Amino acid sequence: MSQTAFETTAYSRRRARMSQAFSVLCLAATSLGVLVLILLIWEILWQGLPWLNARLLTSFPSMYPEKAGIAAALVSSLWLITLTALFSVPIGVGAAVYLEEYAQASRWRSLVQLNIANLAGVPSIVYGILGLGLFVRALALQRSILAGSLTLTLVVLPIVILAAQESLRAVPNSIRQASFALGATRWQTVWHQVLPAATPGIMTGVILAISRAMGEAAPLVAMGAAATFITFIPLSPIDEFSALPVQIYDWASRPQPEYHHVAAAAIVVLLTVLILLNATAVYVRYRYGKRIRW
Amino acid sequence: MMQETTIDRPIMPLRPTSFPRERPSRTADDLAGRPPKISVDHLNFYYGPKQALSDVTLMIPQHCVTALIGPSGCGKSTFLRCLNRMNDMIDNTRVEGEIILDGRSILGPKVDVVALRKRVGMVFQKSNPFPKSVFENVAYGPRVAGVRGKSVLYEIVEKSLVRAALWDEVKDRLNDSALQLSGGQQQRLCIARALATNPDVLLMDEPASALDPASTSRIEDLIFELRDRYTIVIVTHNMQQAARVSDQTAFFYQGELIEAGSTNELFTNPARKQTEDYITGRFG
Amino acid sequence: MSNSVIDVAPHGRFGIEGQAVRPRRWGEQVIGVALFGCALVSILTTVGIVIVLVAEAAQFFREVSIWEFLTGTEWSPKLENKFGILPLLCGTLLVMAGAAVIALPIGLLSAIYLSEYASSSVREVVKPVLEVLAGIPSVVFGYLAIVTISPLVRTIFPSAGVFNAASASIVVGFMVLPMVVSLSEDILRAVPRSLREAAYALGATKLDVTVKVVVPAAISGIVAAFLLALSRAIGETMAVALAAGNRPTLTINPLDEVQTMTAYIVQVSQGDTPAGTLEYRTIFAVGLALFVTTMFLNVLAQWFVARVREKYE
């Protein structure tokens, strides 16, 4: 053999080329996701921005696309996410605290944990069916904002619980030990030390959950709760309601292209609210996250 | 955890007491004459199936410093955590035997562990201040015990910080985050925090092992000063430190208490071969 | 010695009259029970889902045999009283399969790129983009499907209808893509460095290392990620209801209009069907089928996740 082992051969060059090609393939795949997002946002702005005006925000649904607006839907959605947050945060954080700080390692705890993981994978429309059977019919709440937000609470509860658990787990054990060693009770330890330290993470999870609740249409449609022709502003939790994503669904499903424009304009509003929510999450994480460094 | 037994051992076989001692130990007679603050009787401790302490019997006299020494994993921390029931926090543990504090058993389900921990303070190996202000750290214990009122709390905080020899360094920065203090200051803060609940026993698990020599020596001075007011139990890997600060020393090996006695005696004239091997660094 | 101030924190509750008795801390106990109650809500949710679905579905199956439901090839509850779920199931699986064709390979390749090739600055751009993509509501994708994707599909395949499974598949594929990427990337990153280095030391190229070492080592986790994505695709509702259409069809042609289980539930719910009728109960029967299918995939995924855990712990 005249070659030394360090020289490139045709074979090794081909292998290197294939490796190169593969990396380009991977890059292309990754870019696709980014491209789709850009396409989506561009389409929506293109279609929706010309129709986005004050009338859209202040009018009710209408037979005529140029008169249709999202006043009722937007107010309903704000009602829904407020109540959903009010219900899901205490219950979700409570469950997480129970699992992380109170329950001993046991079969019961693994069961609850497994159950939560499964609930996170249940399609949201199934929660809608539960809401229909339980809140709308059995508890006779009718198609009220209350029934809607209770349903959404069940949808987002696993998200809140899992996020809160993760933040609780990130709190170092030494803090708990220090607190217990000073004669604090379990709840004092949780309330004064563990929860404050976990708050930024919990807040991020909560905002994620609220964003999800804001965008969910399926459970509301399934529970029959979202009437499309709500031509009033819902003022109390027992009022009937619409919801922004449900309104968008209705408009998008119509054949007239004008309605598609109204739908796009409403989507711009929906996405704006979502961006605001997430910006809050980023701010919270930045503001309170950097203060504590273990 | 991963510490080798060799790390903190004296480099040369030597009798640490041959160093000049500026703080006199209590003598064996003095120790014997004192009432026991804590007496541990035939203590067994299990982590699940694994036995970590077997048949430990030890008297801890009042207003003395008791040092626990022994190779890594021999059960020193476990023993210490039995004394304020911190082991309750760990799932699947079991304890047998008896621990008496001031004439009363502290084991058993009926004991109020919360009240117990107010009387038996603890300082950990790694300083663990709360991510709050210096003031809030020290005030936390009294607060959770129900003490209200800023001025009362302030007095407790000041007094505790003075006793922990930290007051002069932090009196102008009580509202700064405790995490900004240096490692040595943080550890003294943790001591102050433990003192603020007015305990009569202070448990210290390698309180100086993460500190530089200067901070270590400050902590040792502090321990000596606190001796007259508190009963102190300290775990250390550092034989010289045990010799310097303690009145009584207990040597643990593989979950058993091999030997305990006055520090002077144990270091100059150990009764057991294992003890001698360990303190002279000829171990294993 | 004035010890009085420090003694404000008293020894009070410990050992009154020589007895070390635990005081009853009512507040603590109430809180403990309340927290337990919170955790119980999650169990009750599952129980609630099962009871509601099974109770109404049982009523349904009193009038329609389970056999007919599972094997019937026509679904026309309103007009012809035909209750064969196969067309709905077929529509669901068709959309799912299409979504899988998009999401699984692209997702895995992206995950490989992010974990093996990308610099941290690229990752810092791509990961938030994927998070945003994951956070976009289903209806928005549905809108994109009918307004943009469907016309595109019809330009390429003139035989396609306005509503077709393909456009639904495409958007659902991109909806579940972020999930595939982030789950798979986590798994790939968990593969120990030493394994990669061992392969490099033997003269392997990056392609060899990735395909022959890293991916095989992470395969259980990747399968779990795929299964979860399939489950998500099956449960996907609004986008599919908008794009795939509302005609239950037993077909494997992605250009046909189909109806998925979820879309059917939406259709009936919108129609203001009176409670207690057979049509109303179809919601629960189809819901039960949907629940069982997704639950099966989720449990299977968790089984694979458990296998990963065993390996690394």
Ligand SMILES: Nc1ncnc2c1ncn2[C@@H]1O[C@H](COP(=O)(O)OP(=O)(O)OP(=O)(O)O)[C@@H](O)[C@H]1O
């Ligand atoms: N939480 C636990 N669960 C199970 N076993 C434990 C636990 N903590 C300690 N052990 C075991 O109990 C034994 C005694 O541990 P301990 O921490 O008391 O040793 P130590 O003497 O303090 O060691 P070191 O000097 O390294 O701190 C060791 O074998 C250890 O592995």
Ligand SMILES: [Mg+2]
């Ligand atoms: Mg230890």
